[in-house]
Amino acid sequence: MxxxxxxxxxxxxxxxxxxxxxxxxxxxxxxxxxxxxxxxxxxxxxxxxxxxxxxxxxxxxxxxxxxxxxxxxxxxxxxxxxxxxxxxxxxxxxxxxxxxxxxxxxxxxxxxxxxxxFSSFGKPILPTAAPVAEAPGFQPEFEPDIHDDVPAPAGRLPRLLALGGVGLLAFLVLLVIFFPYGNYRADIERELGGMLAAPVTVGNVSLRLLPAPHLSLQGITIGAAGGGVIDAIEIHRPWGMILSGAAGVKDVTVAGASIPVEQLLALPAIGKSPAIPLPAMRQLTLSDFRVNAGNSVFFGPFGGRLLLSSGQLESASLETPDRSVLITARTLAQGVDLKMEGRAWRLPGVPVTFPVLQAKVVLEENRLQLGDIDASFFGGLLKGNWTLSWGTGLAMSGNGELTRLDLRRIGADLIPQMTAEGDLSGSIRIAARGDDWQALWRNASAQLQIDVTRGLMNGMDIGEAARRGPGSLVRAGATRFDRLQADVGVDAQGVSLRDIRLDAGLLTASGQLRVAPGGEVNGAMVALARSSVSTTRVPLAVSGSLPTLTLSAGR
Structure with a gap:
C-alpha cells in the first residue's frame, strides 16, 4: 500500500x-x-x-x-x-x-x-459503498464477515497438521502393539537358523512394552537334542522389523543362553563365512551367557556386548557377574583374537587366587589354550601356558616359570601345617585327567624345581642336631638358611622333596622328605657342620607330624 x-x-x-x-x-x-x-x-x-x-x-x-x-x-x-x-x-x-x-x-x-x-450472531458485517438513493429494489452487495487480520485458513492449517500428526502417531502405536508377530514365527526361525548356522525353534513370540517396547522370543532351542538353548531374545525397536523385515533388526539382547563350543565356533559372525541374514545388526547384548565344553565343564556365566559390522564380529567384551574375569575379542586378518584378564580371580576347585592375570585365549572345538600367561601369583609372578581339552574326558597340562613367590603364603593356602618363609623361584609343570572338573583337580600332579632364598623352616632344628652329634634327639625348633634347592613332586598321595640341598653358611644338609596328605613326615638327611679345624658329618632321620618334627642323629 x-x-x-x-x-x-x-x-x-x-x-x-x-x-x-x-x-x-x-x-x-x-x-x-x-x-x-x-x-x-x-x-x-x-x-x-x-x-x-x-x-x-x-x-x-x-x-x-x-x-x-x-x-x-x-x-x-x-x-x-x-x-x-x-x-x-x-x-x-x-x-x-x-x-x-x-x-x-x-x-x-x-x-x-x-x-x-447487519445481524450475524452479534458480529458486524461491512456493506459496500453503494449509494443510498438507488432505485427501488436495488440490493447492495456485502462483504463476508471481517475477523482478525490473520486469514482463517492460515490459523486452521497448523491445527490440521497437528491433528494429522497425532493421528499418524496413534496409528503407528496401534500397529506396533497389534501387529501379528506370531504369524511370522516361521520367518523368525528361518532368520535365526541362518544366523546361528543350525535349525532353530521358537516357543513364543510376543510384544513387551516395559521397560521399553521390544519383541520377545522365548523358549529357543538350537539344533537337535543336546544343542544350545536360549531363554529369551529381545529385539529392540520392533517397528524396524515391521518396516524392513530382518534388515531392520539392529539391536538384540540375548538372555540365559547356553551354547556348545562347536555351535559357537560355527556362527557365521565369528567364523570366516561371509553369509549372514542380518547384516544390519550392529549390537548384540548378552546376559547369563554360558559356553558348554564337553559334558561337565562350562565357561561363564558372562554378560557383555558384541559389536558387528556387515554381519561379522568387530569386537566383543564379556565379563563374569563378579567382574573377576574379562574376555575381550577383536577380529584380525587371521581370525578372532581373544584375550583374558583376571582380577582377583579364584581358580574353580582350587584354593588359588590370581590378583592379576593376563593371557591370550585360543578356543577350539575340543580344546582351550591360555598362552602367554602373565599373572600375579602368591606374591610373585607366574609366566607360562595352560591347556584344557575335553575330547575324551577332561585333561589338562601346563608349564610355567615362578619368580619370587612368598613361601609363607603358599604354606597358608596349600599346606596349612607347614610354616616356612622365603622367596621361591623355579619352574613348574602340571598335568591331570578326570571325568569331571572336581576329579580333574583331585588327580592333578605337579613337578617343581624350587630355589628358595633367605628362608626359615620351622618344625626342626638341623643345626642343633648336628652340634649334639650321634645319638642325640632334637624335637621342634627352626632352621634358618641362605638357600634351599629341591625337586618337588605334588600329587594325590602327598608332597615329596628330592635332592634337597640346604646351605646355611657353616652348616649344609642334603636328603629327601615325604609329606603325607595328613601332614605326617618321614625322611632322611645328612648334615655337615664345618668348623675352623674339622667337618662333622651327621646322618639324621626325620619323623613326626607338621608342624613339629623330630630329628634323630645316627652314627
Missing amino acids: NSGLVYAKTPIGDEAVRQSTRVVQRNLRMVLVQVDGKMTVGELSAKIGNSRLVENAIDELERGGYIVPLAKAAAAWELGKPKSRKEQVSAISQFSTFGSGAASGPTSLGAQSQVSR
Missing part, C-alpha cells in the same frame, strides 16, 4: 463514528476514527504504532465504503446527500441494530430489511 495516500470518511463512515454503532470491530473503528482527510497512511501507522494493522484496516474500510481516497471524497459526499426525509431515514436505518428508534410503517419495513443484513 502507498504510505503517502490520504483517506477521508464517507457519509457512511461519518455516521458510523457519530452513532457509535457496532458496525466495525475495535481495530477497524480505531483506524476509522483517526481518518481525517489530512494524515497519510504512513502518518496513521506511526501514530497508531502498527503499520500492518493500519493497512489491513484501511483496506477493509475502503472496500466497505467507510472511507475513500481524498480525491474521491467530494463525489462520495455529493452522492450521499439525502434527497428526502424518507431516504435519510432509510440510510440511517442501515446502522440500526435493533434499537428503540426503528421507524414504523412502510419505512420501518425497509429499515427492518436493512437491519437484518
Whole structure:
C-alpha cells in the first residue's frame, strides 16, 4: 500500500463514528476514527504504532465504503446527500441494530430489511459503498464477515497438521502393539537358523512394552537334542522389523543362553563365512551367557556386548557377574583374537587366587589354550601356558616359570601345617585327567624345581642336631638358611622333596622328605657342620607330624 495516500470518511463512515454503532470491530473503528482527510497512511501507522494493522484496516474500510481516497471524497459526499426525509431515514436505518428508534410503517419495513443484513450472531458485517438513493429494489452487495487480520485458513492449517500428526502417531502405536508377530514365527526361525548356522525353534513370540517396547522370543532351542538353548531374545525397536523385515533388526539382547563350543565356533559372525541374514545388526547384548565344553565343564556365566559390522564380529567384551574375569575379542586378518584378564580371580576347585592375570585365549572345538600367561601369583609372578581339552574326558597340562613367590603364603593356602618363609623361584609343570572338573583337580600332579632364598623352616632344628652329634634327639625348633634347592613332586598321595640341598653358611644338609596328605613326615638327611679345624658329618632321620618334627642323629 502507498504510505503517502490520504483517506477521508464517507457519509457512511461519518455516521458510523457519530452513532457509535457496532458496525466495525475495535481495530477497524480505531483506524476509522483517526481518518481525517489530512494524515497519510504512513502518518496513521506511526501514530497508531502498527503499520500492518493500519493497512489491513484501511483496506477493509475502503472496500466497505467507510472511507475513500481524498480525491474521491467530494463525489462520495455529493452522492450521499439525502434527497428526502424518507431516504435519510432509510440510510440511517442501515446502522440500526435493533434499537428503540426503528421507524414504523412502510419505512420501518425497509429499515427492518436493512437491519437484518447487519445481524450475524452479534458480529458486524461491512456493506459496500453503494449509494443510498438507488432505485427501488436495488440490493447492495456485502462483504463476508471481517475477523482478525490473520486469514482463517492460515490459523486452521497448523491445527490440521497437528491433528494429522497425532493421528499418524496413534496409528503407528496401534500397529506396533497389534501387529501379528506370531504369524511370522516361521520367518523368525528361518532368520535365526541362518544366523546361528543350525535349525532353530521358537516357543513364543510376543510384544513387551516395559521397560521399553521390544519383541520377545522365548523358549529357543538350537539344533537337535543336546544343542544350545536360549531363554529369551529381545529385539529392540520392533517397528524396524515391521518396516524392513530382518534388515531392520539392529539391536538384540540375548538372555540365559547356553551354547556348545562347536555351535559357537560355527556362527557365521565369528567364523570366516561371509553369509549372514542380518547384516544390519550392529549390537548384540548378552546376559547369563554360558559356553558348554564337553559334558561337565562350562565357561561363564558372562554378560557383555558384541559389536558387528556387515554381519561379522568387530569386537566383543564379556565379563563374569563378579567382574573377576574379562574376555575381550577383536577380529584380525587371521581370525578372532581373544584375550583374558583376571582380577582377583579364584581358580574353580582350587584354593588359588590370581590378583592379576593376563593371557591370550585360543578356543577350539575340543580344546582351550591360555598362552602367554602373565599373572600375579602368591606374591610373585607366574609366566607360562595352560591347556584344557575335553575330547575324551577332561585333561589338562601346563608349564610355567615362578619368580619370587612368598613361601609363607603358599604354606597358608596349600599346606596349612607347614610354616616356612622365603622367596621361591623355579619352574613348574602340571598335568591331570578326570571325568569331571572336581576329579580333574583331585588327580592333578605337579613337578617343581624350587630355589628358595633367605628362608626359615620351622618344625626342626638341623643345626642343633648336628652340634649334639650321634645319638642325640632334637624335637621342634627352626632352621634358618641362605638357600634351599629341591625337586618337588605334588600329587594325590602327598608332597615329596628330592635332592634337597640346604646351605646355611657353616652348616649344609642334603636328603629327601615325604609329606603325607595328613601332614605326617618321614625322611632322611645328612648334615655337615664345618668348623675352623674339622667337618662333622651327621646322618639324621626325620619323623613326626607338621608342624613339629623330630630329628634323630645316627652314627
